[in-house]
Amino acid sequence: xxxxxxEALVRCLEQEGVEMVFGxxxxxxxxxxxxxxxxxxxxxxxxxxxxxxxAADGYARVTGKVGVCMATSGPGATNLITxxxxxxxxSVPMVVITGQVATxxxxxxxxxxxxxxxxxxPVTKHNYLVKEPEQLxxxxxxxxxxxxxxxxxxxxxxxxxxxxxxxxxxKYPKTVELSGYKPTYKGHPSMVQQAARMIMExxxxxxxxxxxxxxxxxxxxxxxxxxxxxxxxxxxxxxLGCFPGSHPLFLxxxxxxxxxxxxxxxxxxxxxxxxxxxFDDRVVAKIxxxxxxxxxxxxxxxxxxxGKNVRIHLPIxxxxxxxxxxxxxxxxxxxxxxxxxxxxxxxxxxPLQYSRDGxxxxxxxxEKLNELKDDSAIVVTDVGQHQMWAAQYLRFKEPRSFLSSGxxxxxxxxxxxxxxxxxxxxxxxxxxxxxxxGFQMTMQELGTAAEQRLNLKIFILNNHRxxxxxxxxxxxxxxxxxxxxxxxxxxxxxxxxxxxMEGCTVNTEEQLEAILPQVLASPAPVIINCMIDPNENVMxxxxxxxxxxxxxx
Numbered sequence: 001x002x003x004x005x006x007e008a009l010v011r012c013l014e015q016e017g018v019e020m021v022f023g024x025x026x027x028x029x030x031x032x033x034x035x036x037x038x039x040x041x042x043x044x045x046x047x048x049x050x051x052x053x054x055a056a057d058g059y060a061r062v063t064g065k066v067g068v069c070m071a072t073s074g075p076g077a078t079n080l081i082t083x084x085x086x087x088x089x090x091s092v093p094m095v096v097i098t099g100q101v102a103t104x105x106x107x108x109x110x111x112x113x114x115x116x117x118x119x120x121x122p123v124t125k126h127n128y129l130v131k132e133p134e135q136l137x138x139x140x141x142x143x144x145x146x147x148x149x150x151x152x153x154x155x156x157x158x159x160x161x162x163x164x165x166x167x168x169x170x171k172y173p174k175t176v177e178l179s180g181y182k183p184t185y186k187g188h189p190s191m192v193q194q195a196a197r198m199i200m201e202x203x204x205x206x207x208x209x210x211x212x213x214x215x216x217x218x219x220x221x222x223x224x225x226x227x228x229x230x231x232x233x234x235x236x237x238x239x240l241g242c243f244p245g246s247h248p249l250f251l252x253x254x255x256x257x258x259x260x261x262x263x264x265x266x267x268x269x270x271x272x273x274x275x276x277x278x279f280d281d282r283v284v285a286k287i288x289x290x291x292x293x294x295x296x297x298x299x300x301x302x303x304x305x306x307g308k309n310v311r312i313h314l315p316i317x318x319x320x321x322x323x324x325x326x327x328x329x330x331x332x333x334x335x336x337x338x339x340x341x342x343x344x345x346x347x348x349x350x351p352l353q354y355s356r357d358g359x360x361x362x363x364x365x366x367e368k369l370n371e372l373k374d375d376s377a378i379v380v381t382d383v384g385q386h387q388m389w390a391a392q393y394l395r396f397k398e399p400r401s402f403l404s405s406g407x408x409x410x411x412x413x414x415x416x417x418x419x420x421x422x423x424x425x426x427x428x429x430x431x432x433x434x435x436x437x438g439f440q441m442t443m444q445e446l447g448t449a450a451e452q453r454l455n456l457k458i459f460i461l462n463n464h465r466x467x468x469x470x471x472x473x474x475x476x477x478x479x480x481x482x483x484x485x486x487x488x489x490x491x492x493x494x495x496x497x498x499x500x501m502e503g504c505t506v507n508t509e510e511q512l513e514a515i516l517p518q519v520l521a522s523p524a525p526v527i528i529n530c531m532i533d534p535n536e537n538v539m540x541x542x543x544x545x546x547x548x549x550x551x552x553x
Contacts, residue, residue: 026072053083058420074112089407149184211238212276245395264477289547
């Protein structure tokens with residue numbers, strides 16, 4: 001029996017175990033939406049296509065599954081691009097489905113036609129334009145395989161309307177073969193042995209852990225490695241949550257706004273074990289001063305990342321979990337007491353600190369939130385000062401408990417990503433930490449959250465500023481501020497009530513402490529509008545041209 005390609009697409013999604021699709025309909029993708037009437041797959045109607053991509057991203061990060069989003073042709077497709085690029089930079093598995101004008105109209109500048117495969121080529125792991133109806137099942141199989149294997153990332157399928165309406169005999173491939181695409185999962189044995197020797201020879205090892213730990217589910221191996229060799233662990237933004245924040249070997253985040261003790265430990269170490277991290281500029285700063293006395297071991301599944309930014313002494317291409325499992329049996333327990341004591345001394349010497357002068361400080365908000373939140377709670381942040389404060393002051397016990405836009409730094413990510421996260425992990429608390437600037441970029445997704453009855457706790461750190469840009473202008477533009485004052489903000493607490501949520505505004509430490517326990521315990525979604533010091537900066541800070549050991553407070 002023949003079915004339409006649109007119906008076949010839905011069956012393919014069912015075969016891949018897709019439970020949820022985030023999207024926004026339109027003319028070119030209408031056949032697919034019609035086919036969704038006959039499936040148990042849940043469709044979540046967002047309020048803007050960008051929200052669909054970010055929600056699929058959040059869902060993928062907390063579940064480890066492939067997130068799926070869809071939109072129509074033209075502006076629907078282009079509105080997805082920021083979310084696609086965000087997933088690409090942060091290695092998030094996604095399949096993106098876009099409608100397209102009929103094949104007879106492609107290239108004619110038809111209504112709502114854009115070359116979305118051409119536009120997204122630099123920000124997708126791969127993409128497809130479905131030209132022949134019979135190609136669709138194999139393309140979907142390949143898309144999910146590519147998105148979820150090797151270094152994960154987004155794959156786009158562009159489906160012309162006439163192809164979607166064509167009829168085919170449905171058969172879904174059981175296997176997929178892609179010539180030239182063979183990710184390396186196991187580290188080379190000789191490199192693994194060399195790494196073990198190098199680690200055992202070191203006296204001042206530091207582990208530098210990135211998002212690859214979360215992606216490969218290697219948190220248990222990371223903990224075992226750290227405890228076996230008595231090595232302190234520092235994290236990228238993407239790596240937070242992959243090592244217990246309460247552990248004595250935990251150093252926190254390193255880099256431009258990392259802790260000074262983490263940066264100094266990296267500067268003094270003699271062996272830096274980089275696992276699932278890519279040495280981006282926000283971590284490394286001035287390359288010549290990064291880990292200057294260390295031999296560097298770099299473990300990553302993407303060979304393109306090894307040696308791209310810093311000189312590596314020992315490269316190991318492979319899945320982080322597999323490589324660590326291969327290294328661990330070759331190691332013996334190491335007593336690095338002098339080094340561990342030195343790191344503890346650095347922690348005492350360079351604690352995170354801020355002044356309390358009567359104004360509500362964002363650091364205080366996050367310290368109190370950290371004290372009261374559930375250990376298993378998922379925290380989602382947007383981008384800016386609040387993101388860095390959250391990374392500094394919140395502690396996480398489990399992987400997949402901290403979501404943020406890292407590589408792209410996309411303001412507006414947070415709220416729709418939190419929607420996806422809560423739908424992906426309905427039994428966990430989802431806490432939103434966001435600035436007043438980023439909130440207003442995608443605050444229409446409050447409608448999606450309300451419609452889906454999601455119990456989100458939304459903390460807006462409201463300084464009536466584009467805070468991080470203001471901070472940069474303070475240091476790099478001699479305090480010549482421009483276009484950073486949000487002179488009009490709506491009353492966010494009242495806005496919450498419009499969407500059927502609870503809302504409150506806090507101006508002082510006392511008000512926050514009084515209301516926080518009941519907010520976190522409430523079964524209802526709540527917006528907490530925190531009126532913070534508008535001139536507070538994120539410190540420490542590594543200025544341009546400086547090494548990470550030269551941070552200012």
